[in-house]
Amino acid sequence: MLQKKWRMTNQRRVILEELRNSKEHLSADELYMRVKKKLPNVSISTIYRNLEELAEQGLIRKLGPQSIQKRFDANIQPHFHIRCVKCGRIDDVPFSMVSEVSQAIRKTTAMVEKITGYDVLGYHLEFLGICPECRKKEEKKERERNGR
Amino acid sequence: MLQKKWRMTNQRRVILEELRNSKEHLSADELYMRVKKKLPNVSISTIYRNLEELAEQGLIRKLGPQSIQKRFDANIQPHFHIRCVKCGRIDDVPFSMVSEVSQAIRKTTAMVEKITGYDVLGYHLEFLGICPECRKKEEKKERERNGR
DNA sequence: TTATTAATGATAACTATTTGCATTATAGTA
DNA sequence: TACTATAATGCAAATAGTTATCATTAATAA
Ligand SMILES: [Mn+2]
Ligand SMILES: [Mn+2]
Ligand SMILES: [Zn+2]
Ligand SMILES: [Zn+2]
DSSP: OOOOOOOOOHHHHHHHHHHHHOSSOOBHHHHHHHHHHHOTTOOHHHHHHHHHHHHHTTSSEEESOSSOSOEEESOOSSEEEEEETTTOOEEEEEGGGGHHHHHHHHHHHHHHHHHHOOEEEEEEEEEEEEOHHHHHHHHHHHHHHHHO | OOOOOOOOOHHHHHHHHHHHHOSSOOBHHHHHHHHHHHOTTOOHHHHHHHHHHHHHTTSSEEESOSSOSOEEESOOSSEEEEEETTTOOEEEEEGGGGHHHHHHHHHHHHHHHHHHOOEEEEEEEEEEEEOHHHHHHHHHHHHHHHHO
């Protein structure tokens, strides 16, 4: 498991610092503006590279979509989804299966509104996992590694 | 509330048809490939325009991220988020406030795995709403409309 | 101090999506 | 049916966010 060596550069330190000093959930370009005040020559690609790296190391969290492209569903009945983190495929999770979950969520709405000050309009719940096809592929790889 | 007239064009009909015929959750370009087989001259921008339009009309559902850009959080403690659908701002929802929800979700994991065939790794829960600032703006607009 | 190589800055490339605009075609009306 | 207003289209160019390339710099360990 030879892992590459980790260097704490000036840029990396300031990026982490600025993100930690902010109560907001900054986007790459917002963070870029702030880091530039400390390090005027910093490049936007350094911001992106470090955000990826820091998220991979578990020092920060990447919010929102991992895949960039939108998907569409002709089934407008209430149901949930599970997305494969390997290939991006999306499958259905029937509403009935998690109706207690949505009940529990609805029960918290008033409290969430009170604490956050938002008008809560709804929520978005999505499961993440590895689809059967991707699991088979991984198992095959594993077998080849061991069996060789 | 003068709303513009709705025309059921050939392209729109086929786009909806193809999405309905598919059990998958198609992306714009996947759908484009399928529609092209029926309408070889169709344009990718027609696909995009119609998906937006159909979603707005409630005939289909747009999955995944509404905002395109990623955001980052230096707080790696377990907590949830609420996103303003008007301005994209993200605020925290403390874990304690929805711990029953996450308990309920964990309880369903085995069932979700059984039905979908996925290995469930986790989930993503995000509340949607209107932030205090955007509400104020809306209220002001409303007053101006009425008061005039 | 020196050698190794991770990381950087500048820029080009890329992907998904949106926009501008001249042209076409739908739906309502005569 | 023919006419008309304008919604919608096809094509191309533009945009946004992000990722890749590569010569150069600088952090670490010996
Ligand atoms: Mn679905
Ligand atoms: Mn947060
Ligand atoms: Zn998969
Ligand atoms: Zn807002």
